[in-house]
Amino acid sequence: MEENFDPDLIHEIFKLVWSRRNKKVEGNQGIHLEGGAGTSKKTRATTVLLQIFMNTANASALKVSCELLRLFVAEAIQRAALIAEAEGIDIIEPTHLERVLPQLLLDF
Amino acid sequence: METLGDDGIGIGSGGESDKERQEEAEQEAALLRDRLRLSVISMASSHAKTLGMTISEPVVACIADLAFKQAEQMGRDVELFAQHAGRKSVNMEDVILSAHRNEHLMGLLRDFAQELKGKEPCTERKRTKKALKNENKVQEPIEMLD
Numbered sequence: 001m002e003e004n005f006d007p008d009l010i011h012e013i014f015k016l017v018w019s020r021r022n023k024k025v026e027g028n029q030g031i032h033l034e035g036g037a038g039t040s041k042k043t044r045a046t047t048v049l050l051q052i053f054m055n056t057a058n059a060s061a062l063k064v065s066c067e068l069l070r071l072f073v074a075e076a077i078q079r080a081a082l083i084a085e086a087e088g089i090d091i092i093e094p095t096h097l098e099r100v101l102p103q104l105l106l107d108f
Numbered sequence: 109m110e111t112l113g114d115d116g117i118g119i120g121s122g123g124e125s126d127k128e129r130q131e132e133a134e135q136e137a138a139l140l141r142d143r144l145r146l147s148v149i150s151m152a153s154s155h156a157k158t159l160g161m162t163i164s165e166p167v168v169a170c171i172a173d174l175a176f177k178q179a180e181q182m183g184r185d186v187e188l189f190a191q192h193a194g195r196k197s198v199n200m201e202d203v204i205l206s207a208h209r210n211e212h213l214m215g216l217l218r219d220f221a222q223e224l225k226g227k228e229p230c231t232e233r234k235r236t237k238k239a240l241k242n243e244n245k246v247q248e249p250i251e252m253l254d
Binding site for chain 1: 129133136137140143144147148150151152154155156159160161162163164166167170171174175176178179180182183184186187190191196197198199200202203204206207209210213216217220221224225
């Protein structure tokens with residue numbers, strides 16, 4: 001069976017993304033507190049808290065994310081290989097990847 | 109001319125400490141990107157070998173960068189879903205939902221998740237899907253939605 005990504009690595013990437021977002025939210029805090037016309041103070045406070053609070057991820061969620069990323073890499077290679085094979089070449093070149101990229105990104 | 113893509117990097121509104129933090133974050137990102145690239149390189153070469161093809165270096169680098177961007181996007185999506193559900197921690201279901209663009213992909217992930225949970229697939233269809241899944245990686249690519 002092929003190897004998979006390291007769940008810890010994926011977790012680190014997620015944490016990076018989440019902390020980036022949290023910093024952004026902190027910067028915009030004044031604006032966020034406005035809320036919609038009907039929002040009560042309590043809802044607004046909860047929304048802000050939820051946004052500021054650092055997210056955590058489940059261990060099994062991390063494993064499924066690893067699987068998803070693995071599928072992404074495998075798909076990319078397989079689709080590019082298909083194109084290369086159709087041309088009769090056995091090295092996967094950037095032009096092959098280019099051809100499959102749009103549909104690949106739409107599918108993922 | 110400004111485009112939507114410019115948003116990603118510029119965060120704070122200036123100031124010394126903001127810049128420092130930004131640089132730190134970028135360094136961290138670069139480190140993670142390198143680690144990911146190593147994993148992708150080994151995965152890619154073994155997968156290409158299974159297909160009987162060689163893969164050129166720029167292609168691997170490109171796939172590694174794409175994978176990093178996908179991981180970032182996944183993190184954002186998954187955080188939004190969890191927040192939307194009023195939860196503070198991300199669930200398996202959140203991750204599966206983030207693959208909603210391709211039904212087949214979502215099915216594969218659900219099967220994987222079921223296996224993790226240790227449940228026995230009870231219907232014939234699920235069992236067939238599981239058997240297909242193991243072959244699927246090597247032979248067919250994922251179906252594309254029409």
